[in-house]
Amino acid sequence: MTDEIPNRPRADPTFEHRRHGDRKQESGRDDREEWVWVLDYLPYGRETDNRPVYQKKPLIHALGDNKLILMELIPIEGKIPPVHIKTHIGGRDEEYVERVKSRIPYDDLSNGAKMELPLVLEDYVIANEERFIQFFSKAAPLSMRQNSLELLPGVGKKLMLDVLEESKKGPFEGFADLKTRVPALHNPEKLIVQRIIEEMKGDQKYYVFAAQPSRALTQPHEEGGRSHGHGNRDNRHGSNHGGGHGGGRDGGNRSGGYGRRD
Numbered sequence: 001m002t003d004e005i006p007n008r009p010r011a012d013p014t015f016e017h018r019r020h021g022d023r024k025q026e027s028g029r030d031d032r033e034e035w036v037w038v039l040d041y042l043p044y045g046r047e048t049d050n051r052p053v054y055q056k057k058p059l060i061h062a063l064g065d066n067k068l069i070l071m072e073l074i075p076i077e078g079k080i081p082p083v084h085i086k087t088h089i090g091g092r093d094e095e096y097v098e099r100v101k102s103r104i105p106y107d108d109l110s111n112g113a114k115m116e117l118p119l120v121l122e123d124y125v126i127a128n129e130e131r132f133i134q135f136f137s138k139a140a141p142l143s144m145r146q147n148s149l150e151l152l153p154g155v156g157k158k159l160m161l162d163v164l165e166e167s168k169k170g171p172f173e174g175f176a177d178l179k180t181r182v183p184a185l186h187n188p189e190k191l192i193v194q195r196i197i198e199e200m201k202g203d204q205k206y207y208v209f210a211a212q213p214s215r216a217l218t219q220p221h222e223e224g225g226r227s228h229g230h231g232n233r234d235n236r237h238g239s240n241h242g243g244g245h246g247g248g249r250d251g252g253n254r255s256g257g258y259g260r261r262d
Contacts, residue, residue, distance in 0.1 A: 033064035036071060036089055036097070037120045038081045039113035047110060060097065061104070061113040063120055067211040068196060070109060072101045083116055084123075105213055106200045121193040129174055132192055135208070136163055136178055137171035142206060151208055152191040153198070159184055 038060060045056040060073040060081060073089065074097070081087060081096035089097045109117070125132050139149045139160075149160040162182050172178040175188055185191075192209065199210040 033066050033069055035065040035086055036062035038062050038083055038085050039116045040110045041080055042110055061109055069211050070104050072104045074098045074101050084120060118193055121196055122189055125189050125192050133172050133174055137167050151195060153194045
């Protein structure tokens with residue numbers, strides 16, 4: 001007997017459920033990445049690349065602004081992007097990026113990119129505060145035993161009930177309002193960042209904020225010219241990007257919905 005709740009109220013569309021492994025996209029949804037956050041610039045490629053120096057090419061490790069996809073990019077020759085900037089990819093007259101090489105798993109990020117990722121994600125969450133605060137205002141049950149709020153690190157039953165009780169009085173206006181009304185919830189922005197990184201690492205039952213990593217990305221691969229098998233697809237995908245979202249930090253982009261792993 002399943003413990004899923006039948007006909008449960010739907011949460012905000014930004015954070016809807018979908019089952020683990022279901023790659024079919026909802027109508028009108030766009031998984032393409034047109035903007036990325038630079039996490040690290042690797043002048044000699046990956047640290048694990050054992051080829052001679054003259055064979056190594058520069059790489060960029062980056063975070064997609066739409067679905068929070070981790071990506072490996074080929075920079076324009078002679079261009080060195082600053083870390084922590086948001087830049088456009090896939091069109092003409094790009095400032096730093098020539099093309100997308102492939103999607104990569106969390107474990108393949110450089111050490112520098114792993115250190116920069118929480119800082120970039122915190123800026124991302126704050127820039128998209130209006131969307132992320134809805135996760136607390138419209139928190140939905142995942143099953144008879146668990147609420148979506150309990151996916152956040154450190155949030156147990158008591159804190160979850162405190163948030164739900166306050167949300168009944170009216171939606172939270174922002175993170176400051178949430179912390180005022182639920183004093184025990186000290187750093188909701190950092191909790192979201194921690195959850196996003198957990199989802200990026202994979203092996204989660206539910207995927208709330210980040211795109212579910214492809215199984216192929218977690219398979220062993222060879223260094224030195226061979227990508228993960230997604231390179232060709234992503235290269236085509238990158239070259240087909242047209243106009244961007246416009247400059248600045250766009251708060252309207254969506255990330256992944258819930259994903260149920262059976």
